[in-house]
Amino acid sequence: MLEKIHLFHTNDLHSHFEYWLRMQVYIKEQRLICAGRGEPSFLLDVGDHMDRSNVYTEATLGKGNVRLLNEAGYDVVTIGNNEGITLSYEELCALYEDAAFDVVVANINAINGENPAWLKPYTILQTKLGTTIAVIGATAQFDAFYRTLNWEVTEPRAAIILLVQKLRAQVDIIVCLSHLGITDDELLAKECPDIDVIFGAHTHHKFPQGKWENGVLLTGGGKFGQYTGHTTITYNHTNKSIVSLKEELIENGMLATVQGEDDFVYHLAKEGREILNTPVIRMTKTYYKEWFHYSPLSDLFARSIWAYTNADCVMFNAGIFLDNLQQGYTSAYDLHKILPHPINLCTIELTGAELKEMYLQAQNEDWPELQLKGLGFRGIVFGKVLLYGIKFTKQRELLINGKRADMQKTYTLATLDLFTFGYFFPSFKYAKKHYYLPAFLRDIFMAYLQNRP
Numbered sequence: 305m306l307e308k309i310h311l312f313h314t315n316d317l318h319s320h321f322e323y324w325l326r327m328q329v330y331i332k333e334q335r336l337i338c339a340g341r342g343e344p345s346f347l348l349d350v351g352d353h354m355d356r357s358n359v360y361t362e363a364t365l366g367k368g369n370v371r372l373l374n375e376a377g378y379d380v381v382t383i384g385n386n387e388g389i390t391l392s393y394e395e396l397c398a399l400y401e402d403a404a405f406d407v408v409v410a411n412i413n414a415i416n417g418e419n420p421a422w423l424k425p426y427t428i429l430q431t432k433l434g435t436t437i438a439v440i441g442a443t444a445q446f447d448a449f450y451r452t453l454n455w456e457v458t459e460p461r462a463a464i465i466l467l468v469q470k471l472r473a474q475v476d477i478i479v480c481l482s483h484l485g486i487t488d489d490e491l492l493a494k495e496c497p498d499i500d501v502i503f504g505a506h507t508h509h510k511f512p513q514g515k516w517e518n519g520v521l522l523t524g525g526g527k528f529g530q531y532t533g534h535t536t537i538t539y540n541h542t543n544k545s546i547v548s549l550k551e552e553l554i555e556n557g558m559l560a561t562v563q564g565e566d567d568f569v570y571h572l573a574k575e576g577r578e579i580l581n582t583p584v585i586r587m588t589k590t591y592y593k594e595w596f597h598y599s600p601l602s603d604l605f606a607r608s609i610w611a612y613t614n615a616d617c618v619m620f621n622a623g624i625f626l627d628n629l630q631q632g633y634t635s636a637y638d639l640h641k642i643l644p645h646p647i648n649l650c651t652i653e654l655t656g657a658e659l660k661e662m663y664l665q666a667q668n669e670d671w672p673e674l675q676l677k678g679l680g681f682r683g684i685v686f687g688k689v690l691l692y693g694i695k696f697t698k699q700r701e702l703l704i705n706g707k708r709a710d711m712q713k714t715y716t717l718a719t720l721d722l723f724t725f726g727y728f729f730p731s732f733k734y735a736k737k738h739y740y741l742p743a744f745l746r747d748i749f750m751a752y753l754q755n756r757p
Contacts, residue, residue, distance in 0.1 A: 305541040307433050308343040310335070311479065313525065313533040315350035315505035318386065319358030319369065320528035321572055323556040325565050327532050328376045330554065334534070335377075344431040347377055350505035350525075351384025351443060351483035356744070357644040357682040359576035359637065365391060366399050368572070374404045380427055382441030382481040383409055384506060389446055390646040392742040393454040396420075408441030408481060411463040415454050426467055428475060435539055438471045440464055441481040444488075444506055449648075449721075452741045460484050465496045472498050476544060477537060479503060486524065493520035500546060501535060514551030521549045532556055580637035585753045587634055593625035593642075595687040596672050601625055601642075605745075606692040608752035612740070613651050615718035616704055617659070617694045619666070623676075623687025624720070624745065636750065643746040647680040648721045653736040656709035659717065660702045662729055663694055671728070679722040720745070 312331050317324075331347060338345040354369040356362045361369055366387065373381065381403075391399065393414070400407050400422040410425035429437040442460035450457040464480055471478060478499050482489050485507035493502060494517065501521045504511075509524035510531060516522070525531040531553045538547040591601040602622055609618045627642045654662065666689040674686040695703040702709040709715070726733035740748070 305433075306547060307431065307435060307539045307541060308338075308341075309431060309435065309437070309477075309537040309539060310338050310343060310345035311348060311501070311503075311535040311537065312345060313348040313350060313503050313523065313535065314353075314529070315483075315503070315525045315533075316352045316384070316508055316527040317349075317529050318352055318355035318527060319361045320355075321358075321360075321372075321569050322565070323529045323559070324372065325562040325568050326559045327529060327556045329562050330556075330559050331532060332377070344433075344435075346379045346429055346437075348439070348481060348503060349373065349378055349381040350481045350503050351382045352386045352505065353381070353384075355386050356390050356646045359580065359640060360572040361576075362640055362644075363576035363579035365395050367402070368575075370400060370403055374402070378405045379429065380406045380408060380439045380441075380481065382483055383407065383443050384483040385444055385446055385449075386646065388412065388443055388455070388457075389449040389453060390742070390744075391453075393417075395742070396453075396455075406439075408439055409443055410440055410467055411442045411445070411458045411460045412450065412455050413458075415451070415456050417454070425463070426471065433541065435477065435541070436475040437477040437479060438467075438475040439479055439481060440467050440471075441483075443483045444485065448737065448739055449741060452739050461488060461492045461495060464492060464499075468496050468498050476539065477546065481505075485509075486522075489522050490517050493517035493522060496520075500537070501549065503533070503535075510553060511551065512553045514549075521551060523551050525553060529556055577637050580640060581635045583633035583635050584639075584750060585634040587629060587631050587753075590631045591629040593622070593628050595622050595625075595685055597622070597688060598690055599625075601629055602690050604629070605749060606690070608749050609649065609718050610692070611752055611756075612748050613649060613716070613718040615651050615693075616715040617717050618692040619662075619689065619694075619717060619719045619723070621671075621687045621689050621720070623672075623683040623685050624681070626683055634753075636746075639746045639750050643744070643749060645680050645682045645745065647745050648743065649740040649745065649748060650719055650721045650724055651738045651740075652717045652719060652724065652732055653714050654717055656702060656704070656711040656713050656715065658731060658735075659694065659704070659709060659715060660696075660711070661731070662717075663691065663696055663702060665729060666691065679725060679727065680720075681722055
């Protein structure tokens with residue numbers, strides 16, 4: 305006897321709700337068709353559904369996203385880094401309190417205190433014919449961030465493989481919700497061919513018909529709600545084996561429009577604005593931004609970083625400012641418009657010689673025009689790299705706060721966490737660092753503006 309099982313899946317929505325209504329209408333219609341044929345279906349999300357650059361998500365701290373997942377009828381989700389490391393420990397514990405679905409993450413645990421009740425390493429789904437499907441979840445190992453937030457995050461592939469070894473004899477099918485990225489998915493398939501399907505995310509890759517690796521089907525559905533994934537499993541009950549696996553991506557932009565889509569997005573944003581729009585600061589003048597120069601706004605922001613970290617010097621890119629800081633009353637919503645990024649501050653210990661090397665690298669003429677996507681940056685262009693407390697003389701001497709730098713001495717640089725991942729300054733990846741979590745740049749800036757003389 306053959307049974308067809310349908311697994312619909314989404315990933316990396318990042319609070320882009322433009323296609324949300326049409327994709328959920330489509331999924332519900334397809335699930336009804338499946339049910340009419342007697343074929344079971346389930347709905348899965350592979351993390352980064354939320355993104356605090358969206359005002360609705362920011363205002364509800366992700367609980368609005370959970371409400372949408374509930375309404376859509378999701379069965380199982382895992383968390384991405386946007387759920388895991390952009391909320392405080394308490395906020396993440398509370399995030400899924402009202403979830404009507406299972407949340408599976410095999411590789412995180414609270415360091416101090418108990419795990420939230422919703423957190424489980426896996427769950428088992430069952431069809432009416434008794435077919436059992438183990439769903440294991442895991443998220444990317446941003447160890448330094450998670451530790452600062454009171455979470456222990458372990459090596460994800462090792463955690464998954466242990467569970468597969470435990471579950472393989474107990475269930476008919478094993479799938480993995482992997483918010484690890486394509487490289488880890490390929491390694492996992494090579495290391496653990498007992499997994500049947502790895503639903504991929506994090507690196508925003510897309511596989512229109514899936515990709516086979518060592519007998520394991522890999523999926524990838526892009527980002528921002530551009531695609532809905534549909535995996536069809538044909539299971540043979542007679543010999544207890546999978547007969548076939550088929551994957552397809554549906555382009556949501558090509559689906560039929562749904563009445564009220566624009567109103568839906570507008571009202572989510574309106575709800576977020578209303579929550580955040582209470583005035584918190586009164587500014588006596590306007591501070592203007594510039595993307596390719598130092599500006600009054602960047603000068604003020606640099607002072608807030610110095611006050612917060614007491615670092616020797618400061619570095620950030622001018623493209624982080626998306627709006628001016630206007631004269632008059634300013635709300636949390638206004639500051640979110642200026643600095644929408646889920647970016648944290650970080651201090652890095654560098655020698656004078658390393659700071660000199662960094663200074664020279666920062667003069668890269670291609671960076672200001674770079675249209676950066678990812679690393680927490682939610683701006684338009686990267687902008688000029690701005691350096692405060694660091695100067696380079698005509699005699700090619702480095703000055704730190706007006707004094708000649710000692711090439712052997714260790715200094716503290718305050719910067720943005722996006723610079724620590726090795727893309728711009730490879731040496732930063734291995735330097736001694738301290739991350740300031742969970743406060744975002746806008747939180748630190750707001751506190752400074754509220755308390756400055």
